[in-house]
């Protein structure tokens with residue numbers, strides 16, 4: 196479904212990603228782990244063409260994505276929740292979700308509002324509230340709700356748990372896993388929260404200073420002490 200080949204990324208003269216090869220099969224879910232500054236966000240920005248200068252190829256179902264702006268990729272069934280969430284602060288929760296429907300098509304009709312509020316029960320009572328009046332956790336829920344409103348085929352999540360209380364992280368893990376199951380979404384998640392990755396995905400990549408140093412199942416990850424000690428600095 197998603198295939199990244201020999202991807203290099205640059206910010207000006209800084210060479211951030213080095214020859215990344217990564218693939219996620221249709222309907223599968225993958226986490227990319229890495230320490231601060233490893234290049235996780237740069238990877239998602241490279242896939243979505245929303246920042247760095249990129250060399251190499253990013254293809255969905257064999258079709259290279261080319262240089263189209265990331266928000267236009269919604270029409271290709273690609274939804275991206277960046278680290279800063281990009282909630283529109285001066286419109287309501289309901290209107291934020293409505294904007295997410297932009298990427299829908301005949302093949303991928305919008306998800307009815309009632310379904311969104313069933314997945315995200317905490318958003319229902321807030322539907323008339325302005326985006327800027329939500330807590331961080333509520334904003335993250337809204338960002339994911341908006342991203343799935345057009346039934347994406349590929350969902351890219353950049354550190355969705357950052358700054359969230361543990362109870363919200365648990366809720367979000369259940370919700371993300373459920374939506375991916377029900378819609379058959381292919382997920383690429385970038386995280387530092389290993390627990391969240393385990394709950395929502397079945398494969399894992401580890402990035403260190405812009406290179407892939409591991410890829411495999413979570414069971415293989417657990418067996419590989421070098422990866423945990425040297426590349427993630429976990430005890």
Ligand SMILES: Nc1ncnc2c1ncn2[C@@H]1O[C@H](COP(=O)(O)OP(=O)(O)OP(=O)(O)O)[C@@H](O)[C@H]1O
Pocket residue numbers: 206209211229230231232233234235236237238387
């Ligand atoms: N706009 C930019 N201009 C120049 N360098 C950048 C820019 N954005 C990120 N970098 C650098 O690229 C490297 C990778 O950053 P990136 O944000 O991709 O890491 P990350 O793994 O997502 O880290 P974090 O978990 O802290 O968000 C870092 O050295 C960072 O300083």
